[in-house]
Amino acid sequence: MTLKALKLMLAIVVLTTGFTTTTRPVRSAPALPNPVLYLTGTELFQQNGKSFVKYHYDVFNKEAYPADMFAAAPDLPPCGKNTKSSRTWVDIFDQSGKRIYGFCALAKPTDLNGLWFSLEEGTTPPSWIYIEMNDRKTNTKYKSNLAETSQ
Numbered sequence: 671m672t673l674k675a676l677k678l679m680l681a682i683v684v685l686t687t688g689f690t691t692t693t694r695p696v697r698s699a700p701a702l703p704n705p706v707l708y709l710t711g712t713e714l715f716q717q718n719g720k721s722f723v724k725y726h727y728d729v730f731n732k733e734a735y736p737a738d739m740f741a742a743a744p745d746l747p748p749c750g751k752n753t754k755s756s757r758t759w760v761d762i763f764d765q766s767g768k769r770i771y772g773f774c775a776l777a778k779p780t781d782l783n784g785l786w787f788s789l790e791e792g793t794t795p796p797s798w799i800y801i802e803m804n805d806r807k808t809n810t811k812y813k814s815n816l817a818e819t820s821q
């Protein structure tokens with residue numbers, strides 16, 4: 671068994687044993703699982719004369735989320751100037767809860783395979799990160815497992 675497969679299995683065990691929390695609204699919402707986040711790789715790139723490292727992530731169980739969670743939501747507050755941002759926003763946090771980056775315009779559950787954040791080359795990344803998916807229509811947050819930043 672590869673190290674990557676072992677890490678993924680460990681994340682699934684952690685999620686199924688209740689180490690993460692899901693905040694549920696008072697009204698009934700479909701029972702959806704917490705996201706299972708894992709690192710898919712890193713990439714070096716340059717921008718404006720500086721070198722950066724991009725950390726790429728995927729959500730293993732992205733198919734568990736309905737497409738309407740990622741539909742455009744012009745009736746909800748905009749994301750900056752984007753008045754058609756999606757119903758569900760995804761934020762990336764380090765292990766201490768500091769927000770690193772976010773996505774407010776994912777169009778479908780499969781877009782969860784393209785989550786990322788970047789740091790200037792030479793910057794020490796956090797050891798672990800997690801995501802929160804905030805369904806703004808139902809006021810429900812889904813918090814992932816902690817995922818490593820190294821392979």
